[in-house]
Amino acid sequence: MDDRNKKTGRIQSAPENFLDADLAHEITTKGLNPERRSFMLKSFLAASAAIASGSAFAGKAKSAGDPNILNLPEHSTTLGKPVTANPYGVPSKYETNLLRRESPGLTRVSAASVSFAPLQGLFGIITPSGLHFERHHQGWHDIDPSKHRFMINGLVKNPKVYTMDDLMRLPSVSRMHFIECGANSAMEWGNNAVPTVQYTHGMLSCSEFTGVPLSVLLDDCGYDKKKGKFVLAEGSDGSGMTRTVPIDQALDDVIVAWAMNGEMLRPENGYPLRLVVPGVQGVSWVKWLRRIEVGDKPYATKDEAVHYIDLMPDGQYRQYTSIQECKSVITSPSAGQVLLDKGFYNITGLAWSGRGKIKRVDVSVDGGKNWKKARLESPDLPKCLRRFNFDWVWDGSPAILQSRAIDETGYVQPKINELREVRGTRSIYHNNAIQSWKLAASGELSNVQTY
Amino acid sequence: MDDRNKKTGRIQSAPENFLDADLAHEITTKGLNPERRSFMLKSFLAASAAIASGSAFAGKAKSAGDPNILNLPEHSTTLGKPVTANPYGVPSKYETNLLRRESPGLTRVSAASVSFAPLQGLFGIITPSGLHFERHHQGWHDIDPSKHRFMINGLVKNPKVYTMDDLMRLPSVSRMHFIECGANSAMEWGNNAVPTVQYTHGMLSCSEFTGVPLSVLLDDCGYDKKKGKFVLAEGSDGSGMTRTVPIDQALDDVIVAWAMNGEMLRPENGYPLRLVVPGVQGVSWVKWLRRIEVGDKPYATKDEAVHYIDLMPDGQYRQYTSIQECKSVITSPSAGQVLLDKGFYNITGLAWSGRGKIKRVDVSVDGGKNWKKARLESPDLPKCLRRFNFDWVWDGSPAILQSRAIDETGYVQPKINELREVRGTRSIYHNNAIQSWKLAASGELSNVQTY
Numbered sequence: 001m002d003d004r005n006k007k008t009g010r011i012q013s014a015p016e017n018f019l020d021a022d023l024a025h026e027i028t029t030k031g032l033n034p035e036r037r038s039f040m041l042k043s044f045l046a047a048s049a050a051i052a053s054g055s056a057f058a059g060k061a062k063s064a065g066d067p068n069i070l071n072l073p074e075h076s077t078t079l080g081k082p083v084t085a086n087p088y089g090v091p092s093k094y095e096t097n098l099l100r101r102e103s104p105g106l107t108r109v110s111a112a113s114v115s116f117a118p119l120q121g122l123f124g125i126i127t128p129s130g131l132h133f134e135r136h137h138q139g140w141h142d143i144d145p146s147k148h149r150f151m152i153n154g155l156v157k158n159p160k161v162y163t164m165d166d167l168m169r170l171p172s173v174s175r176m177h178f179i180e181c182g183a184n185s186a187m188e189w190g191n192n193a194v195p196t197v198q199y200t201h202g203m204l205s206c207s208e209f210t211g212v213p214l215s216v217l218l219d220d221c222g223y224d225k226k227k228g229k230f231v232l233a234e235g236s237d238g239s240g241m242t243r244t245v246p247i248d249q250a251l252d253d254v255i256v257a258w259a260m261n262g263e264m265l266r267p268e269n270g271y272p273l274r275l276v277v278p279g280v281q282g283v284s285w286v287k288w289l290r291r292i293e294v295g296d297k298p299y300a301t302k303d304e305a306v307h308y309i310d311l312m313p314d315g316q317y318r319q320y321t322s323i324q325e326c327k328s329v330i331t332s333p334s335a336g337q338v339l340l341d342k343g344f345y346n347i348t349g350l351a352w353s354g355r356g357k358i359k360r361v362d363v364s365v366d367g368g369k370n371w372k373k374a375r376l377e378s379p380d381l382p383k384c385l386r387r388f389n390f391d392w393v394w395d396g397s398p399a400i401l402q403s404r405a406i407d408e409t410g411y412v413q414p415k416i417n418e419l420r421e422v423r424g425t426r427s428i429y430h431n432n433a434i435q436s437w438k439l440a441a442s443g444e445l446s447n448v449q450t451y
Numbered sequence: 452m453d454d455r456n457k458k459t460g461r462i463q464s465a466p467e468n469f470l471d472a473d474l475a476h477e478i479t480t481k482g483l484n485p486e487r488r489s490f491m492l493k494s495f496l497a498a499s500a501a502i503a504s505g506s507a508f509a510g511k512a513k514s515a516g517d518p519n520i521l522n523l524p525e526h527s528t529t530l531g532k533p534v535t536a537n538p539y540g541v542p543s544k545y546e547t548n549l550l551r552r553e554s555p556g557l558t559r560v561s562a563a564s565v566s567f568a569p570l571q572g573l574f575g576i577i578t579p580s581g582l583h584f585e586r587h588h589q590g591w592h593d594i595d596p597s598k599h600r601f602m603i604n605g606l607v608k609n610p611k612v613y614t615m616d617d618l619m620r621l622p623s624v625s626r627m628h629f630i631e632c633g634a635n636s637a638m639e640w641g642n643n644a645v646p647t648v649q650y651t652h653g654m655l656s657c658s659e660f661t662g663v664p665l666s667v668l669l670d671d672c673g674y675d676k677k678k679g680k681f682v683l684a685e686g687s688d689g690s691g692m693t694r695t696v697p698i699d700q701a702l703d704d705v706i707v708a709w710a711m712n713g714e715m716l717r718p719e720n721g722y723p724l725r726l727v728v729p730g731v732q733g734v735s736w737v738k739w740l741r742r743i744e745v746g747d748k749p750y751a752t753k754d755e756a757v758h759y760i761d762l763m764p765d766g767q768y769r770q771y772t773s774i775q776e777c778k779s780v781i782t783s784p785s786a787g788q789v790l791l792d793k794g795f796y797n798i799t800g801l802a803w804s805g806r807g808k809i810k811r812v813d814v815s816v817d818g819g820k821n822w823k824k825a826r827l828e829s830p831d832l833p834k835c836l837r838r839f840n841f842d843w844v845w846d847g848s849p850a851i852l853q854s855r856a857i858d859e860t861g862y863v864q865p866k867i868n869e870l871r872e873v874r875g876t877r878s879i880y881h882n883n884a885i886q887s888w889k890l891a892a893s894g895e896l897s898n899v900q901t902y
Contacts, residue, residue, distance in 0.1 A: 073598070075739070076687050080590025082561030083719075087550035088542070089581040092593050092722045095715050099538035110533030123661035123710035124625035126577060130540040131714065139531025142543050147524070171797050174575035174828040174838045210574035236527050259574035261712070263582065264546050268534075271543045288526070346623050377625040379830035387625045 091130075100131050103199055111139035112239075114181070116202025119331045124377070125176070125350070125385040127205035129261050134268050135181050135203065135282060137239030137303075143288060145264075145272035150256070154232070154293035157222030164258065164272055170212040170220075173255060175278070178206040178352045178385045180324045182281030182308050182429040188416065189427045192449045196336035200435060200447060201329045204350070206385035209276045211257030214250050214292065223247075228294040232301070233275045236290035242301040243284045244320070245277060247294070253278045253383075256289065278383040279354030280322045281429070283308050313424035324354035326413050327432035328361055328388070328405035339394060339443035347374075347390040353407035358386040360406045365392060367400035367436065367450045368415070374403070382408075399439040400450060416449050542581075551582050554650055562590035563690075565632070567653025570782045575828070576627070576801070576836040578656035580712050585719050586632050586654065586733060588690030588754075594739060596715075596723035601707070605683070605744035608673030615709065615723055621663040621671075624706060626729070629657040629803045629836045631775045633732030633759055633880040639867065640878045643900045647787035651886060651898065652780045655801070657836035660727045662708030665701050665743065674698075679745040683752070684726045687741035693752040694735040695771070696728060698745070704729045704834075707740065729834040730805030731773045732880070734759055764875035775805035777864050778883035779812055779839070779856035790845060790894035798825075798841040804858035809837040811857045816843060818851035818887065818901045819866070825854070833859075850890040851901060867900050 091098075100115040107113040115134040117127055127133075134140070145164045153159040181203035187194045194200045214231075231250045235241040245254065255276040258264060265271040270287030277284045283303060298304070298320065310318040328351035333339060347365075351358045357380055362371035374388035388403065405413045416433035423430075438448040542549075551566040558564040566585040568578055578584075585591070596615045604610040632654035638645045645651045665682075682701045686692040696705065706727040709715060716722040721738030728735045734754060749755070749771065761769040779802035784790060798816075802809045808831055813822035825839035839854070856864045867884035874881075889899040 073594075073687070075592035075594055076689055078592075078689060079562050080587065080592045080688060082553075082590060083564045083566035083585040083587060084551060084553050084561070085591070086581075086719070087552070087566075089551075089583065089717050089719055091539070091714060092596075092716075092718050094593070094596055094723075098714065100535060100540075101538065102533075102535050110535070111530050113534045115534035115538075122713045123623075124659040124713055126659045126713045128712055128714045129579065130537075132540065134534040136531065136534060139533060140536070141526035141529075141531045142545070143524075143526055145543075145545055169794075169796055171826075171842055172574075172799065172840055176830065208575040208577045236524070237531060238527055238529060261579055262573045262575050262577045263542060263549065263579045265543075266540050267543050268537070268540055272545075343620075345620055348623065375622075379627065379832055381830055389623055391622055 098131070100133060100202075101198060112137050114183075114203060116198045117205050119197045119202050119204065119329070119350070120334050120337065122331065123387075125206045125387050126261060127207060129207070129263070129266050129269070132205045132207065132260075132266065132269055133181070133203045136237075136268075137241055138237050140268045141237060141288065142267040143236070143272060148236075148272050148290070150273055150289060151291045152217055152221045152294070153291070154295050155224035155228045156218070156294050157224075158220075160221050162217075167212055167256065167273070168258065171216055172210055172212055174208055174210040174259075175253070175255065175276075176206065176208045176379070176381050176384045177276060177278045178204065178324075178383065179282045179285055180204045180327075180352070182283060182322070182324070185431040185433070185435075186428045188431050188433065188435075188449070189420075189423075190425045192447045194447055196447075197329060197331055197334040197435075200335075201331075203282070204352075204385075206352075207260045208262065209255055209257040210259035211255040211276065214254040214256055214275075215252075217256060217292070218251065218294070223294045227296045230295050230298055232291075232293040232295060232299045233284065233286040233289060234291040234293070235270075235286045236288040241283075241286055241303060242299065243286055244298045244301065244304060245280075245284060249277070249280070256292075279324060281308065281324055284322055308429060310423065310429055311426050321430060324352070325430070325432045326353035326355065326358075326405050326407040326411045327351070328403040328413055329435045330363070330401050330403050330437060333401065333439065333445050334437050335445050335447040337445050339439065339445070341443075342394050342396045345392050345394055347392050347401065349388055349403050351386045351388055351403070351405035352384070353405065353409075353411070354383060355411065356382045356408040358405055359408050359410075361386070361388040362404045362406075363388075363390040363392075364402045364404070365399045368402055368404075368434070371404065394439075396441060398441050400448065401437045401439060401445075402434050402450075404434050549582070551584060551653075552649060563588050565634075565654060567649045568656050570648045570653050570655065570780070570801070571785050571788065573782065574838075576657045576838050577712060578658060580658070580714070580717050580720070583656040583658065583711075583717065583720055584632070584654045587688075587719075588692055589688050591719045592688060592739070593718040594687070594723060599687075599723050599741070601724055601740060602742045603668055603672045603745070604742070605746050606675035606679045607669070607745050608675075609671075611672050613668075618663055618707065618724070619709060622667055623661055623663055625659055625661040625710075626704070626706065626727075627657065627659045627830070627832050627835045628727060628729045629655065629775075629834065630733045630736055631655045631778075631803070633734060633773070633775070636882040636884070636886075637879045639882055639884065639886070639900070640871075640874075641876045643898045645898055647898075648780060648782055648785040648886075651786075652782075654733070655803075655836075657803075658711045659713065660706055660708040661710035662706040662727065665705040665707055665726075666703075668707060668743070669702065669745070674745045678747045681746050681749050683742075683744040683746060683750045684735065684737040684740060685742040685744070686721075686737045687739040692734075692737055692754060693750065694737055695749045695752065695755060696731075696735060700728070700731070707743075730775060732759065732775055735773055759880060761874065761880055762877050764877075772881055775803070776881070776883045777804035777806065777809075777856050777858040777862045778802070779854040779864055780886045781814070781852050781854045781888060784852065784890065784896050785888050786896050786898040788896050790890065790896070792894075793845050793847045796843050796845055798843050798852065800825075800839055800854050802837045802839055802854070802856035803835070804856065804860075804862070805834060806862065807833045807859040809856055810859050810861075812837070812839040813855045813857075814839075814841040814843075815853045815855070816850045819853055819855075819885070822855065845890070847892060849892050851899065852888045852890060852896075853885050853901075855885050
């Protein structure tokens with residue numbers, strides 16, 4: 001796995017020398033008192049271009065000659081790049097290792113596959129759109145929005161075809177929600193072979209979506225309030241992606257969305273139109289959305305009759321289990337990372353629930369024997385990621401790090417053995433178990449399962 | 452202005468033909484009843500590759516030959532691009548006109564200039580990091596984070612130099628805040644020549660920031676609680692950017708931040724470290740942050756003694772006026788856009804206050820004679836943008852569109868003439884007046900000032 005090198009986990013990168021050691025010692029132990037600063041500044045001014053600020057801190061002392069002559073780094077002494085050097089900006093060249101990645105061998109072809117978001121290197125709750133996980137069933141296209149059409153038909157008085165311009169004139173809402181593939185953490189049902197949090201939990205992202213509530217469109221078309229019990233959502237890619245959504249859910253908080261994180265959807269995420277079904281597994285968030293049909297019964301499409309069903313121990317399948325139950329994971333420190341020394345660490349991670357808000361997150365460093373409350377960051381939104389942080393001083397002993405989320409319904413995230421008692425070990429979907437990371441005395445972290 | 456063409460304002464783009472007109476009419480007026488759909492599907496199957504879905508909606512009828520033979524668009528019949536085709540994703544090729552832009556002639560050199568965020572084409576509150584506004588004083592650099600150092604000195608017991616790794620181990624917080632340049636809307640003091648909302652209000656962005664509270668670092672260094680009244684923040688670019696922050700503010704919600712919208716800061720926004728000073732004008736959010744000094748009085752640096760001061764009508768200057776007062780603007784429809792027909796429109800915009808949360812936003816379509824409450828989107832956070840939406844049916848008459856925000860302190864966004872009574876017309880900074888967009892009967896929108 002190419003993302004397991006030392007650069008990926010920030011915790012791992014060793015400090016490099018920058019300041020001359022003696023000068024750094026002097027600065028850190030004595031501070032830059034006015035006299036000293038004045039002397040340094042004079043030395044510096046004599047040797048180099050003037051800087052407007054009184055501090056000559058960020059320099060590197062020359063080892064030869066006068067040790068007080070500072071050479072400031074290039075970025076402090078030169079004219080930088082102009083505004084709109086990148087009219088659409090990109091990350092730093094030092095961040096090129098943080099990418100979404102495909103799991104080699106997981107699927108036969110990359111057009112019907114998954115790429116995982118690099119949770120170990122992300123912060124807060126907003127997933128950068130460039131790193132949003134991908135799950136395609138027949139690849140992705142960049143569709144011309146001026147040619148795209150969206151139809152509502154079935155049990156409606158006035159079936160309609162909308163252009164993008166038609167839709168974008170309608171009353172819109174903006175809401176932050178997580179999206180998780182139903183198969184996230186799938187490999188954890190049977191074993192714990194998956195090496196990093198990117199691959200165990202990386203089919204998870206969170207964005208601010210903007211669009212028109214589906215309820216507005218269903219009203220606009222005069223849906224049949226007596227007979228209409230379900231809607232079918234259909235994508236326009238070649239996979240024939242179709243999913244059933246119960247009408248109560250469709251009328252509640254479902255959005256026909258064109259925007260994600262402030263701009264139009266990215267092509268990989270359904271540009272120019274996708275369904276947002278808060279709390280429900282990603283497959284129902286139909287991308288490249290072209291049609292909603294109102295019907296009187298579930299449609300039992302291939303992606304809800306053959307795929308996205310839960311195999312139970314008795315050989316039966318559970319169908320239409322689409323709500324993502326309460327779950328959490330520590331994203332850092334996590335498997336594949338290495339703690340380079342003892343001392344203070346900020347344990348951080350994400351919690352979410354398809355049923356509503358997160359009420360509490362607990363963290364354990366001893367494999368679940370003892371739990372302490374983590375700090376929850378804002379905002380506090382339903383069906384949205386919640387970032388948690390936890391203060392921890394590592395004494396160098398082996399440890400097992402876990403997080404456990406509790407949502408506003410009172411539901412507590414289960415242990416993997418509790419889930420297996422009900423579901424067996426051969427499921428693919430809907431694994432929301434507590435995740436364990438084993439920390440060795442060497443500082444190395446790995447994926448383990450504890451019971 | 453090259454962004455005033457028909458592509459920028461989504462409201463402007465005329466629908467293009469896609470479905471054969473007769474077929475579209477049939478679909479929209481009659482719906483696709485099962486028999487009809489079955490017939491269409493059979494025709495389609497006979498002529499083209501099978502699709503798994505029962506709908507052949509998204510096609511275009513051939514004008515020659517059998518009008519019922521549908522050709523689906525290429526994206527519905529071909530294998531798309533694989534996952535990680537872009538390991539770090541980019542916007543659609545159809546969105547290349549939505550860019551941050553420099554205002555020609557506003558400044559002498561582009562390295563000490565401004566680029567504006569294209570508010571007219573943004574949604575929700577999160578600014579895509581690639582479109583975050585820029586304001587540099589000596590250009591931007593991409594600094595190697597492994598070599599970057601951050602120092603705290605001055606009135607502290609233990610001055611310290613931190614590496615990025617040191618900082619990122621500390622307790623972190625994630626919070627959403629707006630950042631607005633103090634000079635945003637500067638051109639509106641004297642006239643109304645600025646043609647679009649990108650140039651009137653585009654020095655405004657909003658992101659989720661992650662970092663360590665400055666209070667944690669000041670405690671870590673043992674700042675002098677008696678004598679320490681102010682801190683100085685210093686950037687490491689060549690401009691010698693230095694700003695004073697009162698200690699109470701520094702200890703309240705100021706963050707030494709490394710992340711923005713889930714990933715490391717972009718180079719143009721201070722990578723790898725910037726100060727986040729919620730509610731305060733952008734210049735104090737020092738980029739490429741290298742030093743905080745604790746002192747006993749304001750530092751009166753060049754950027755708070757010569758620049759970023761408010762010229763009053765009597766020739767005196769106001770200094771240290773750094774909090775961004777309550778403000779709002781309609782981002783669409785807005786100047787430079789054209790409404791192509793009458794009927795329903797969603798009026799949408801942004802509101803914010805450096806004093807806390809937004810309590811209410813009112814919208815007027817008659818130049819401020821009558822006001823109605825707008826809908827506010829979630830989340831409801833202090834010192835953060837708030838998206839508002841307002842239902843409106845345009846009857847084709849001329850109109851003047853305005854928004855007016857009220858924050859949780861009860862402060863009401865002023866009219867431009869109210870501000871001018873106090874501040875005159877020669878200020879540059881801190882213009883938070885109500886913005887007016889004039890809608891002509893032709894559908895064209897322009898920037899006007901009403902009294």
